[in-house]
Amino acid sequence: MTELIIEAGHTEREYWRDLWRYRELFYFLAWRDLLVRYKQTIVGVGWSVIRPVLTMAILTIVFGKLGKMPSGGVPYPLLVLCGMLPWQFLSSAISESGNSLVANSALISKVYFPRVVIATSSVITSFVDFMISMGFLVALMIWYHRVPSLNLLFFPLFVLLVFSASLGFGLWIAALMVKYRDFRFIVPFIVQFGLYVSPVGFQSTVVPAKYQLLFALNPMVGIIDGFRWSLLGGQLHIFWSSVAIACVETLFIIGSGLWYFRKTEQFFADVI
């Protein structure tokens, strides 16, 4: 028979075992969010395709046609879409998982389960959207007759990177939001601002060399470059230093995010 000890500050021991016990809840909460999202809409799941398509069209027109940015020999829509995939995933994961704890406050104050499940499920929900957009990217690549090179082998690494970064940011913001609702206003701003300092609508080669390092401090630079390089092939330039910076930063973000979340988690029910 299982024995459980509840003590001030000593819940740690049980934590990982509980996380395993509640593993199915990751799926159920993500499933709920997906089921609910498009209820009573006419277009339904279509929205998760329409949104990226429209954004892609706008970015292509603004940066490719009007801004006449270099495309590196790649059709501009493809270039934009490759940048948008990780960016939209990150931004929606941050917004959704940032809000997730507050949105589920009824659950938090009435049932026990590892709270990390809530924040992570929202990231998983965003990941499903990401996969749908991936399907659209594949279709677009076929349309343009692009065949991926061997760089594709690195693609899973970059997906893992963006997933971890999203989760890390998500955990931070979700935990902070419980106490400081100010983040409800800060997050949309960060997301909007982030779009301009990340190479979503353009290539990172556009940035002057002396600012490259500063630019690369944004982890999304390494990640987006990585996406383009691994999906669209070798003629695209990749700064490995940006990728290295992104890796280090991501590790730091997810590590510290987990630490902060764990530290504050036990008081969520009291504060929320």
Add this chain to the structure above:
Amino acid sequence: MSQTAISIEGLGKCYRVGRQQAKGDGLRHAMEAVLRSPVAWIRKRREQSSKEEDFWALRNISAIIPEGDVVGVLGRNGAGKSTLLKVLSRITVPTEGRIKLHGRVASLLEVGTGFHQELTGRENIFLNGAILGMTRAEIIRKFDEIVAFSEIEQFIDTPVKRYSSGMYVRLAFAVAAHLEPEILIVDEVLAVGDTAFQKKCLGKMGSFAASGRTVLFVSHNIEAIRTLCKRAIWLRDGSLMMDGEISSVVDEYSKSLFSEEVPSWDNPDYGICLNKLALKNGRGELTNHFVPGEDLRVEISFQARKRVNRPRFAIGIVGANGSCFTSNMLLDGKFPEYLEGEGTLTCLFKAIPLLPQTYTLKMAVRDETIKDFIFPYKDVTSFNVTGDLAEYGYEGEYVNWASRSTPVVIPYEWHLPDGRREAVSLNRSVRAISNVPHQVQEPSLELDAMQ
């Protein structure tokens, strides 16, 4: 029985209240303070944490609950019942002390936690089950049972937002009832739903307990606790008042409810204070135990510093099953022209037709405009009706169910096809008059017509 299911040692839970919260805990304050002067901020933070008032929702709670015990938790609002359950179900961590739990724990602090309005009944069963800690395989296995228990087969694929509140509660309890933990923690979930379903829930909990599992049960329904539990814990202001055999704890608890005087119900705007409320029986003795059919006197002592014109008093008696009867000056119009100085106002309920149960007395006073309350509705006190129903001619097999039945019984008669007439009344004197002996069989006109 010998093994311990829950052991609680010196448990305490402290909440911070006061300054910090009053000032606002927003990010702006935090950032502003850091930016202005980091050193002062650190110093202030230290001071602040000591200046904040500590509120101990629970303190020094120790108890050992053996496996298979069904324990009721009693206490007034704010006594710490919910906090205890929250700590036990790991929703919040204790500040001091420790708890050892042997076995899988399921807690039911609310019916339908995590239900989503947009999802169908079927989808919600899965979602709610998973949230309560069931595995997918378990839910699939018990799915049919859950649906059958909830009695909503036809609506299983309808979004729950279209459910009536009764259906909603039934479905929610059905899911929870099919958890199979070794320890079940239940909070006031039976306060919702209709009577028939409440009985079904109580039955389910009873059988759960009968199968040797441990149950911790909080309810305001003392009778429900009395029927279900063998043992009770009584909390008051965060500390353990009493822990022991059910009937002794319930008796002490009910006594305390009575002895605690109405906490000086004062309204400075009207300059009136209700300083005492006394319940007396037919012989004028102060008590909170009554027998069926006895007179109940409610004596309200007031002190009016100003003249209060035409106040409307209203008293309601509420049983386990809902409101029973009322005396209300808004209805009868028999209000006093004014209250001034000290005095007493009494309402005498004659021959209360109540079955043995625990009742709450609630009261309100409105001012002469009728629109405003001088004292809004509030549960003021409670009393028990006790007595052996056999003395009143009750001889059914399920006479014990009276504690959960509709409480009011007015004199009635059965006219049976064989010509027998049986009169039932909770008022012994009334019964003596109207009771028709079995031997005297006078076929009534109605019976003639039928034959």
